[in-house]
Amino acid sequence: MFANYHTHTPLCHHAVGEMREYVEAAIKGGIKKLGFSDHAPQFYDKGFVSFMRMLPSEAEWYIKEARALADEYKNDIEILVGFEAEYFPPIFERLRSFCRDLGVDYLIMGQHSLTVEPLDIWSSAPWEDKSVLTRYVDEVLEGLSTGSFSYLCHPDLFYYAGDDDEFYLSENRRLCEGAKKLGIPLEVNILGLLSGRRYPSDRFFGIAKSVGNDMILGVDAHEPSALYEHIGNAKLADFLSRNGITPLDDMVLRKI
Numbered sequence: 068m069f070a071n072y073h074t075h076t077p078l079c080h081h082a083v084g085e086m087r088e089y090v091e092a093a094i095k096g097g098i099k100k101l102g103f104s105d106h107a108p109q110f111y112d113k114g115f116v117s118f119m120r121m122l123p124s125e126a127e128w129y130i131k132e133a134r135a136l137a138d139e140y141k142n143d144i145e146i147l148v149g150f151e152a153e154y155f156p157p158i159f160e161r162l163r164s165f166c167r168d169l170g171v172d173y174l175i176m177g178q179h180s181l182t183v184e185p186l187d188i189w190s191s192a193p194w195e196d197k198s199v200l201t202r203y204v205d206e207v208l209e210g211l212s213t214g215s216f217s218y219l220c221h222p223d224l225f226y227y228a229g230d231d232d233e234f235y236l237s238e239n240r241r242l243c244e245g246a247k248k249l250g251i252p253l254e255v256n257i258l259g260l261l262s263g264r265r266y267p268s269d270r271f272f273g274i275a276k277s278v279g280n281d282m283i284l285g286v287d288a289h290e291p292s293a294l295y296e297h298i299g300n301a302k303l304a305d306f307l308s309r310n311g312i313t314p315l316d317d318m319v320l321r322k323i
């Protein structure tokens with residue numbers, strides 16, 4: 068793996084290991100470019116505090132720490148700093164200008180929930196209601212079309228539990244075609260694959276393959292060792308080969 072843009076830190080409350088340990092693990096794994104992309108702070112209304120992300124007030128330290136490590140390890144690895152963020156239409160502009168002011172390198176989209184989080188419309192919950200899948204696809208495409216997101220993390224995070232296979236296929240084809248039109252790669256999520264989650268799935272990547280999307284690997288590291296433990300993993304090699312996927316080595320990041 069040349070570049071990995073999907074790396075967390077303990078600031079999100081569900082990852083372990085110091086940022087320095089992630090850098091050293093990436094070097095051990097032969098990664099040449101490491102992007103930190105912890106769960107972005109979000110500017111919720113009414114003082115809601117999310118359990119799965121840093122606070123806005125912690126972002127400055129996070130960026131500074133990444134920049135200091137980038138300098139210290141510059142002979143061994145290139146280090147960038149970004150966020151994995153949801154696209155929440157009512158509060159996205161606030162996040163975007165916050166990132167621009169802080170000089171954040173990039174955003175990748177991980178649409179873990181829909182609209183604003185206190186409503187808890189989790190993408191990964193089982194949804195039989197078709198309209199929720201439609202809403203997921205709509206919000207993802209609207210977010211990607213802002214031009215601020217470099218790639219789409221775990222594009223098949225949404226759990227459609229209904230039995231209308233045709234509907235699943237057509238909505239996800241719409242997602243893949245929209246991403247392709249915008250030139251945005253889809254991530255093959257290594258964490259999901261190696262920990263036996265529902266994603267990445269053959270069903271979804273079969274669609275993406277037929278649409279011809281660009282794809283990129285993302286470790287989605289929540290612990291440092293994930294940055295080298297995937298190397299040589301047969302499950303990963305099998306997934307890529309049976310789905311005919313040749314992931315990009317690297318990609319051009321978009322300005323936020």
Ligand SMILES: [Zn+2]
Nearest residue numbers: 075079081106
């Ligand atoms: Zn996470």
Ligand SMILES: [Zn+2]
Nearest residue numbers: 073151177287
């Ligand atoms: Zn992630």
